[in-house]
Amino acid sequence: MVRPCPSFSLWLFSSSWDLSTTAISDSLEKSMNTRTFGKTLALNLGRVIFTLVLLIYLIPILWMYSSSMRSNGEIVLDPLGFPTKIDFSNYSIAWEAANMGRHFLISFTITSKSMVIVVVLSTLAAYAFSRLDFSGRKVLYVFFLIGLILPVQSFLIGLFIMFRTMGLLNSLWSVILPVSAIGLPLSILLSKNYFDSLPSSLEESAFLEGAGTFQVYRLIILPLSVPIIATVITFTVIGVWNEFMIPFVMIQNSSLRPLTTSLYVFSTKYSANYALKLAALTMIATPMFIVYFAFQSQVQKGITAGAIKT
Template identity: 35%
Template sequence: MSVNTDYQETVREVIVELFENLSALLVFIVAGVFLVPILLLLVTSVKSKTEIFTDPLALPQELQIENYANAWTTGGFDHYFMNSVIVVSVALVLILLLSSLAAYALVQFDFPADDFLLVFFLAGFMIPPQVLLVPLYTIMNALNLLNTYFSLIFAYVAFGLPFSVFLLRQFFVTIPDTYAEAARMDGCTELQVFFRIYLPLSMPALAAVAIYQFVFLWNEFLYAIIFITDDAKRTLPAGLMAFQGQYAGDWAQLAAGIVIAVTPTVIFFLLFQRQFMRGISMGTTKG
């Protein structure tokens, strides 16, 4: 009996170890599928034109760092980058401020139709942005906002609010009401309760919203190419398309431009990844 038990335990340990090895192999393969194109892009960005066409998979014999300088200056990425920084920064601040205030109101105040309001916000991020392109274009044209930063900022805020309100509301309901009640007893107004209690406690959720929205806004292409026609006001995704058309045969500068375009999102995520994971995992324990 003891022999059979030991044998079963040994078989179980072998199966578990085999499963762990297969899982590690699968993770390695999946990571390779995603990392190989990125590494190829990085290698291409520091190659010469001749090396790209003669041996595209080989490492460069000499690093061509000037590809980045040429893409930044002659390709116009300097003003594309600044345009994206302006539009995304303003839109992100507005999204965080308005969505946190709306989520606080949904949690702390009793509205006659607060459930309907929550459903209304939920319906907002179920509608694809492409469906609203023509109506928004008509509105922006009527307001004379086309070819301005405001057209993108207003559209981005409108699309960013529904998901942000939902996520922050789910986090706010996990904060004990006793904190707000104690602050009110000390004479705090509702805005003071919001800024002194809820905002400091909700930093992980705010970081999660900020990362999610930053990646979406920084890479948004459709509205950026439709609403902005002046090259001097284009954001990075639209500018990258114009750059591709102008330097279609220069794969080295094009790869350098792509690296410049995606680097901010990677850095932003790496800086706030812990808060992002905490914000996503928290706020799901109470509805």
């Protein structure tokens, strides 16, 4: 019987191992290249989609600002053109024709009071849901969150009848109270998620020192909650400032109308004058852009903080 040479067997095994290793390496390299290509393709596709969505939102806004500085004749003849010269006269004419100074003050009053109500109540409720242990906490929390799925139209008639009975129609409170209630569910949800991410060690130390629950909320929780408070302020201000349906139904007195409903009346009166309407829209929209960009970084922190448990 002829036995194989040990060196030949070793060489054959070594060659087979090298071939197998090379094949596996090539397969892994191809797989990694395929995955890298797939990730790169998905990333580039996401960028393209994001850019298209951004343009869909951005182009009308830029057109509004651009056309607000053109004459009405230029807009009619060339709707998509650029202004041949910058003219701010449309702003002054629209400001005076729509009595926007008074309506700005009314909108500011409604927005500021609603903001205070939402910030105070949402942070208190969120702190209770996050830190306090009481009977029915989960049920009550879900009850608050139901407000996120209820459209305004579902309870607007009931509100109108209730406010008419209470004598609140044609008053600013007939707008402030409903818009504050509408803003509470989302604000409570965001605030609770943020409070859940805060460490409880500081509170425990304060309780050991004899601090009460409200003292802990006021002296420890609130100073640590600047990002979420800024987020709640931003969402509330933008939502209340742009609210149309509730003030349109609740306020029939022209001297008490906020900007949104006064703009509707102004647009009806000057339906053919696009330059004045665009100038009025620009003046109404600009404060909200300023608010958002002023709080942008805090809003990002407030929204993402709840996803990280400390």
